[in-house]
Amino acid sequence: MRHFDLDYCEDRIVYVAGMSKSFSSYAAFVTCFDEKMKYHCNRAGPSVSQAPATASLASALAGLRVNTREGDAPAVHLPPHPALVTAVKAIGFEVDNGGFFPIVGVVIAASRNVSESLPIAVGHDIVITPAIIRRSR
Secondary structure, eight states, X not given: OTTTTOOTTTTTOOXXXXXXXXXXXXXEEEEOSSHHHHHHHHHHHHHHOOOOOHHHHHHHXXXXXXXXXXXXXXXXXXXXXXXXXXXXXXXXXXXXXXXXXXXXXXXXXXXXXHHHHXXXXXXXXXXXXXXXXXXXX
């Protein structure tokens, strides 16, 4: 939200996120812009999810404590590491993030190619979390 200078209320945003990348936790959350929507999200909770494991809550709380103590200023303007982008391109992958966001998007043309591409990336010490995204043409 801060990276793109957005405001929950003014921009009427419903933000759904997981904590797996940031805090290594299997917890997720929803936040929204008005009280009526918050009420509906709270009422829907038990029917769409279950409570996270204690270990997941512990890692999320530990991560939040670190954020509170250290802040996120060092990460706010963190660009992708140029060597990583260069290495990923050198082994034949397309990079799709425009160079302004610290998460490097790697394009693998078709979903059937993911199983072939992952061992190549791992063989070059590059960790990829696969996500299949359908692009409109």
